[in-house]
Amino acid sequence: MMLIIAQKQLELITQHGEATYPYECCGLLAGKKEKKKWIVYQIFPMNNAEEKRKNDRYVINADERKETHKRITSLGLELIGFYHSHPDHDVYFSQTDLESSEEYQFGQPWLPPTYAYLVISIKYKKKENHGAFIVKEGKSQKIDVMVEN
Numbered sequence: 001m002m003l004i005i006a007q008k009q010l011e012l013i014t015q016h017g018e019a020t021y022p023y024e025c026c027g028l029l030a031g032k033k034e035k036k037k038w039i040v041y042q043i044f045p046m047n048n049a050e051e052k053r054k055n056d057r058y059v060i061n062a063d064e065r066k067e068t069h070k071r072i073t074s075l076g077l078e079l080i081g082f083y084h085s086h087p088d089h090d091v092y093f094s095q096t097d098l099e100s101s102e103e104y105q106f107g108q109p110w111l112p113p114t115y116a117y118l119v120i121s122i123k124y125k126k127k128e129n130h131g132a133f134i135v136k137e138g139k140s141q142k143i144d145v146m147v148e149n
Helices: 006-020 063-075 094-099
Strands: 003-006 026-034 037-046 078-087 118-121 126-136 139-147
Touching: 003 006, 003 118, 006 037, 006 078, 006 118, 006 126, 006 139, 026 063, 037 063, 037 078, 063 078, 094 139, 118 139
Parallel strands: 003 037, 003 139, 078 118
Antiparallel strands: 026 037, 026 078, 118 126, 126 139
């Protein structure tokens, strides 16, 4: 499994993460799933609706997500994933990230991997690294990310 994203889109996500630092940023990834390649065509930054722990949690408002999802489908795309930042932390899929994923919340029998989760590390207001994950059988699994020009 591989997530393919354009350099320009990754830069926009980076700008979002750097602008919201020291809080987590979040957003939606829209694109197409082609066998083992999930291709991001557009990103949709969201507001972090978490009220108490924005420095290490994010929540996407359900109404904002629903409206954006409608926009994504009207463009002929599908919601293929989410992104968020880890301020002053490395790239990993935390237990909180796992338990917040829809695939995990539905429980057993496990849904097949439905979304890609792109995480960017922002340290001292600058992007350090990025990585992507899927949720498979209740566990996170790192996937390859290809950044295209």
